[in-house]
Amino acid sequence: MSKEKSVSGTVGKALDVLNEFASIGRPARFSEVLAASKYPKTTLYRLLQTLTNEEMLSYDPEEQMYSLGVRLVRLAHAAWEQSSMAPIARPFVDALSHEVGLTVHLAQLDGGQVLYIDKRNSSAPIQMYSQAGKIGPAYCTGVGKAMMACLEEEALERVISQQSFHRYTEHTLTSAQDMRQELLTIKEEGVAFDREEHEHNIICIAAPILSLKGKLMGALSITTTRHRHSIDDLALFKDHLLDAAKQIGDEAEVWHFPDKL
Amino acid sequence: MSKEKSVSGTVGKALDVLNEFASIGRPARFSEVLAASKYPKTTLYRLLQTLTNEEMLSYDPEEQMYSLGVRLVRLAHAAWEQSSMAPIARPFVDALSHEVGLTVHLAQLDGGQVLYIDKRNSSAPIQMYSQAGKIGPAYCTGVGKAMMACLEEEALERVISQQSFHRYTEHTLTSAQDMRQELLTIKEEGVAFDREEHEHNIICIAAPILSLKGKLMGALSITTTRHRHSIDDLALFKDHLLDAAKQIGDEAEVWHFPDKL
DNA sequence: AACTAAGTTCCATTATACGGAACAATAATA
DNA sequence: TATTATTGTTCCGTATAATGGAACTTAGTT
Numbered sequence: 001m002s003k004e005k006s007v008s009g010t011v012g013k014a015l016d017v018l019n020e021f022a023s024i025g026r027p028a029r030f031s032e033v034l035a036a037s038k039y040p041k042t043t044l045y046r047l048l049q050t051l052t053n054e055e056m057l058s059y060d061p062e063e064q065m066y067s068l069g070v071r072l073v074r075l076a077h078a079a080w081e082q083s084s085m086a087p088i089a090r091p092f093v094d095a096l097s098h099e100v101g102l103t104v105h106l107a108q109l110d111g112g113q114v115l116y117i118d119k120r121n122s123s124a125p126i127q128m129y130s131q132a133g134k135i136g137p138a139y140c141t142g143v144g145k146a147m148m149a150c151l152e153e154e155a156l157e158r159v160i161s162q163q164s165f166h167r168y169t170e171h172t173l174t175s176a177q178d179m180r181q182e183l184l185t186i187k188e189e190g191v192a193f194d195r196e197e198h199e200h201n202i203i204c205i206a207a208p209i210l211s212l213k214g215k216l217m218g219a220l221s222i223t224t225t226r227h228r229h230s231i232d233d234l235a236l237f238k239d240h241l242l243d244a245a246k247q248i249g250d251e252a253e254v255w256h257f258p259d260k261l
Numbered sequence: 262m263s264k265e266k267s268v269s270g271t272v273g274k275a276l277d278v279l280n281e282f283a284s285i286g287r288p289a290r291f292s293e294v295l296a297a298s299k300y301p302k303t304t305l306y307r308l309l310q311t312l313t314n315e316e317m318l319s320y321d322p323e324e325q326m327y328s329l330g331v332r333l334v335r336l337a338h339a340a341w342e343q344s345s346m347a348p349i350a351r352p353f354v355d356a357l358s359h360e361v362g363l364t365v366h367l368a369q370l371d372g373g374q375v376l377y378i379d380k381r382n383s384s385a386p387i388q389m390y391s392q393a394g395k396i397g398p399a400y401c402t403g404v405g406k407a408m409m410a411c412l413e414e415e416a417l418e419r420v421i422s423q424q425s426f427h428r429y430t431e432h433t434l435t436s437a438q439d440m441r442q443e444l445l446t447i448k449e450e451g452v453a454f455d456r457e458e459h460e461h462n463i464i465c466i467a468a469p470i471l472s473l474k475g476k477l478m479g480a481l482s483i484t485t486t487r488h489r490h491s492i493d494d495l496a497l498f499k500d501h502l503l504d505a506a507k508q509i510g511d512e513a514e515v516w517h518f519p520d521k522l
Numbered sequence: 523a524a525c526t527a528a529g530t531t532c533c534a535t536t537a538t539a540c541g542g543a544a545c546a547a548t549a550a551t552a
Numbered sequence: 553t554a555t556t557a558t559t560g561t562t563c564c565g566t567a568t569a570a571t572g573g574a575a576c577t578t579a580g581t582t
Binding site: 300301302303307 | 569570
Binding site for chain 2: 007009010011012014015018019021022023025026027047050051053054055056067068069070071072073074075076077078079080081082108110111115117132133134135
């Protein structure tokens, strides 16, 4: 459990516990959760019971293991469809991926991290769930940097403070200063590059998706490997990418919920 | 909101509201939710606020619209990976789909309904999220019937009582009696057929997935269209299907959580 | 200006969650 | 077998948070 921020209300605590399970990433016993938790024994116990009753957690009495429940999958399906821009963006993502023949990612900013909400791989048919819902660092991914470049000072400050600046590779930017510098460049160019900053051999070009009013909606990226392409190669896709991003942004603007029943 | 069952505790209510949003299926205004809700104005208002704070809902002040938040997508990714059998089943689902050249579905039973947790389409690369997390009726789908056939009396009773028995097509089974009859046949044959009971032109063969101890884990199905195949054609896949289901079941049994950190 | 309708705040009441401590159940050690 | 840890569960008086009726805003109509 994130021991820093104290959450108010029972609901907050319950969701906090769910988060903990998500970050543990595998089924866990009561004591294990307790150790990681900021809540006292009894309280946590009751929370787990409640969540299990509500089927947000499932409990295996055999193994005495709690794990995240399938009800979440169900809810998420609805969330993905109605609240992310994935459904709107889908045709454009498809088209872009087809055009350039490379992998395309669609992401949003969520709590200082990058949340991938869609992925299209022109060649291999892929397993979406294994990508959608996945999170990644913002400071060393193309989509992350592209989005950060669009934040106004206050929001940017907050997001930067949430970055770990862990050095994944020798190309990773590891300080807020470097970051700010990089963001200026990105603002100028209109696109961000990931120069093997997160994973060796993986490079990408990314662009922010803005609504007409200028509100940041997410980001779009084209990913490839150093083996197959150079950064300069990727730069050639800039117009295609910006075009797709613009189209999605415009569409998202228009997208007004099916008016009244 | 499901007005029948009264939920205890604040957490239950909050999740209840989330469910409501999922079933509305699109962003909604306060009053709209209120109308559908069993909770009084103020209570609902506070619930929405709490959920928004926790980012389980997102609120657009512009439009005064609430919608399911992306945080759910994040949680669901973890849920899908750790609590459903999808990751275990994946290679077998892949193989089966490849073998028979048709669409394969993986499903679990969730609250009397069928919850699809994976799908593989040998030909067209597909959008997974549009399937995983999707729900369907149990009484008129192959996977649903296959799973129901494996329930012991008490559980079956409950599930049957949750069925609407809506007549989707002229082939839909529309009564508990017919259902029980059908389940006997399925038990004998070991597989269930969907003879255009849910959608016209869509037929499938499905098998339950059981753990070695005999616990029902889910179901697996091969789907096609009447235009391309007959039920008899599908019956030819029976061995392949049962084989895959058995392998998944066995694997799931072995699958013991990565022991201790 | 008067009237609706939708959304928000107030506040005394009540129900719920809280958590320390004591209690089981099981496993580990002597 | 007795003894001590370890882990999971229940009790219960207390403290806190949720409740919901009513009143108040705000914005849109007549």
